[in-house]
Amino acid sequence: MSTRRPVTTSIMKKMKKDGNPITMITAYDYPSAQLAEEAGVDAILVGDSLGNVVLGYEATLPVTLDDMIYHTRAVTRAVSVPFVVTDMPFMTYHGSVDETLKNVARLMREGRCKAVKMEGGAEIAPAVRACVQAGVPVMGHVGLTPQSIYQIGGYKVQGKTSEQAKKLLEDVKALEEAGAFAVVLELVTDELAAHISEQLTIPTIGIGAGAGCDGQVLVFHDLLQYGSSIRPKKFVKAYANVGEVIRQGIADYVRDVKERKFPDDEHAFKGESEVASYLYGGK
Numbered sequence: 505m506s507t508r509r510p511v512t513t514s515i516m517k518k519m520k521k522d523g524n525p526i527t528m529i530t531a532y533d534y535p536s537a538q539l540a541e542e543a544g545v546d547a548i549l550v551g552d553s554l555g556n557v558v559l560g561y562e563a564t565l566p567v568t569l570d571d572m573i574y575h576t577r578a579v580t581r582a583v584s585v586p587f588v589v590t591d592m593p594f595m596t597y598h599g600s601v602d603e604t605l606k607n608v609a610r611l612m613r614e615g616r617c618k619a620v621k622m623e624g625g626a627e628i629a630p631a632v633r634a635c636v637q638a639g640v641p642v643m644g645h646v647g648l649t650p651q652s653i654y655q656i657g658g659y660k661v662q663g664k665t666s667e668q669a670k671k672l673l674e675d676v677k678a679l680e681e682a683g684a685f686a687v688v689l690e691l692v693t694d695e696l697a698a699h700i701s702e703q704l705t706i707p708t709i710g711i712g713a714g715a716g717c718d719g720q721v722l723v724f725h726d727l728l729q730y731g732s733s734i735r736p737k738k739f740v741k742a743y744a745n746v747g748e749v750i751r752q753g754i755a756d757y758v759r760d761v762k763e764r765k766f767p768d769d770e771h772a773f774k775g776e777s778e779v780a781s782y783l784y785g786g787k
């Protein structure tokens with residue numbers, strides 16, 4: 505059991521003020537969340553990126569509210585210190601306020617996360633405000649928003665033109681004004697992300713948005729190269745090659761079974777000596 509204090513939204517706000525970077529990683533199940541906590545992360549995102557890295561979809565759009573609840577429940581069972589945020593999946597916060605609140609309530613009640621994340625700018629400010637007024641901490645997400653990937657037309661860096669930069673600034677201001685406690689900046693040019701971070705009182709969490717953000721988030725499977733076909737990405741630093749360790753471990757197991765080297769005596773059970781003589785003594 506950790507002796508660290510559970511991280512809260514006000515602790516993260518203070519971390520921004522103190523210039524203490526916030527560390528966040530995605531996790532989707534019990535063992536990875538436990539390891540993330542043991543490694544000392546401040547926050548865990550149960551991202552709908554699970555659609556890509558766990559469920560094998562091409563995009564995040566097919567991920568359902570039930571998928572998010574199922575994975576969030578596994579993560580929240582595992583941790584007590586990191587602040588757990590869960591993604592609201594595609595189209596679960598674009599209907600009426602009542603519908604949005606019902607979906608948020610399910611995620612929090614059944615998944616037991618402490619906050620939700622929503623993609624979008626000024627256009628989702630009313631949904632953010634309604635959740636905040638209902639007592640739910642909301643994290644915003646602007647820049648490259650994967651739920652709009654078919655509209656954006658690919659994983660493109662955002663904020664390169666002054667028109668885009670102006671729109672992004674308006675969007676983050678609208679989210680802050682609606683009561684969001686933090687905002688993810690994904691694939692945003694580093695000078696714009698640094699400027700946004702200076703302009704806001706709430707923390708910015710960057711992914712592919714440079715060092716000027718108040719914190720960083722990476723996808724678990726990217727950071728650890730966990731999978732057989734993880735695409736290299738410019739903004740990801742691979743800190744381990746877990747996929748290779750797993751592949752080699754399974755290959756060693758297959759070889760040992762084929763060569764009858766496993767199980768050996770060390771991994772098998774013996775009965776009392778009379779049993780052996782009963783079995784093999786020809787009686």
Ligand code: KIV
Nearest residue numbers: 530551552553688711
């Ligand atoms: O779903 C996710 O993992 C995310 C991160 C990329 C921020 O939204």
